[in-house]
Amino acid sequence: MSTLIVEGLSVHYGGVRAARDVSFTVEPGQSLGIIGANGAGKTSTLKAVMGLAPRQARRIAFGEHDLLRAPAHTLVRHGIGYVPEGRHVFPGLSVEKNLLLGAYTGDWKRTPIGEVYDLFPVLGEMRHRLAGALSGGQQQMLAIGRALMCRPRVMLLDEPSMGLSPILVEEIVTGLKRLNADGLSILLVEQNAKLTFDVTSACLVMENGEIAATGTSAALRVDPQVRRIYLGL
C-alpha cells in the first residue's frame, strides 16, 4: 500500500500566493480532510498535488513514485483518482463514455463500471444520457464514478458537496464512507465542515494559504478555533 506524502508545498499564481508550506500525509486507508473558508488555498493545494497548478515543494510522493517529476497525465497510472471542483464531467459525451474515459489508461474490456453502477445506480439508468444533461448531484456522482474507473488507491475530491441539496450531499457522504471502508484512501477538500468531519478521521484547517490547525475530526468538530477561522472572528 502507498502513502501520499506532501511536504512544504507552495502554490503561486504569478505574484499571488495561494498556498504556503503545506505538509500532510494520507496513510493507506485513511481519510483526511482539508477544510477552510473560500479562498483559503484548499483547491490550489489539491490541484498542485495533481500537477495542475504551478507549484514548489520539497516533496510530493505517492508510495515510491515521485510525483514532483511525474507529468499530470501519468498520475492516474499510479492509482490517484481526482474529482475536480465543479465536477468537470465531459458534457457532450454520454455518461458511459465519461466513465470509460476514467479508465482511459486501462483496458476498456475490464473496467469496474459495474461496481460504479452498483454504487450509484442512477448512473446506470442514465448511461446513454449526455453528461451535460444530468443534474448537479448526478454529475457529482459521475465525476466520482469516473475517478473510480481507474481503480485508484487514493482519491482526491474537491468540494463534492458544492451546489448540492442536503439529500444528495447525504448520498455522496454515504458513497464516500463506503469507498473508504473498502480500503480506498481519501483526501477530501471541503467548505462544508460538517460533511468533512462525517467522512474523515483527521483534518487540516487552512486559512490564508497556510495550515492553521490540525487534529482528529472528532476534536476539531468541537474546537472553537475552527469556528473562529471559518467566521473570521
Add this chain to the structure above:
Amino acid sequence: MQVFLQTLIGGVTFGAVYALVAMGFSIVYRTMGLVNFAHGNVVMIGAYAASNLYMFAKLPFPVAVAVAIAVTALIGLVIERVLRPLENKDFDLMLIGTIGFGTVLEAGAIRVFGATGHAVPSPVATAPLDVAGIKIPTYSLLVIAVAAAATVLLGLFLQRTKRGAAMQAVAMDHEAATAVGIHVGRSNAMAFAIGAGLAALAGGLIGPMLYVNPTMGGSLGIKGFAAAIFGGFGSMRGAIAGGMAFGLLDSFAAGHFQEYSELVTFLVFAAIVMVRPTGIFGETTVNRA
C-alpha cells in the same frame, strides 16, 4: 431546370471540398479552441504535393493523394509541436503563430514551385454521365464519394474509438482530461495531423477542378473558414452543412452574378451570420473562446 441541376451538381462538388476544409478547421478548434490560420495554406501544400506526385512522379492519383496526406499531416505535427509551449497559456501568440506558419508555407511554395502554378488534368478520363440530359462529370462523383467516405471515417473515429473519445474529452475539458490520464499535447497533435490530412485531401481533390497555385490557400482557407462558421464553428455536422451551403451559394452566385459572385457569396454569408451568429448547429458546439 437543366441549368439549375447542372449548377447544383457543381455546387455540391465544391461543397464537398469546402466541407473537408471546414472539418479540418473545426477539428482543431474543437480540441484546442484554436483557429489554425495556416489551414488554407496547408490545403495549398496538399494540392501541390498531390498534383506534383501525380503529374511528374507519375504516381496513380489515389497514391499521390495518400502521400500528400501523409506529408501534410507531418506538417501539422510540426506546427503543433512548435506551438505546444503556448498551449492553454497564450492564445493570441498561438493564433499569430499559425498565421506565421501560413505565410511560411506560401512563401516556401513560391520558392519551390514558382509563382505561376499549373493546371492538373482530371484523373478520371471517362466522359460525363448523362442522366436525363444533365451532364454529371465522373470526377465530381469521385470527389463527393471520397469526401463522404472521409466524413464517415472521421465520425467513426470520434464516436467509436478510445482515442477519438479522448480527443473529444480534451475539447470539452482539458484539465479533467489530463486527470484521467490523457496526454493533452499528444491529443492536440493528433487533431492537428487529422486537420492537415483533411486539408491535403481537399487540396488533392480540388487540384483538377481549379488551377493549383501558391495563393490558392488564401481563398480556399477563407471559404472553408466561412463554411465552418456558417455551420457552427467546432461542430462536425456544421462543417459538412456549412461546406455544402457555401459550395451551393458559390456556384449559384457564379451562375447569376459572374464576376461579382464572390462579393454576393460573402454578402449573403455575412447577412446569415448576422442573423444567426452561432451558425446552423451553433448551440451544440463547444465554446472555449
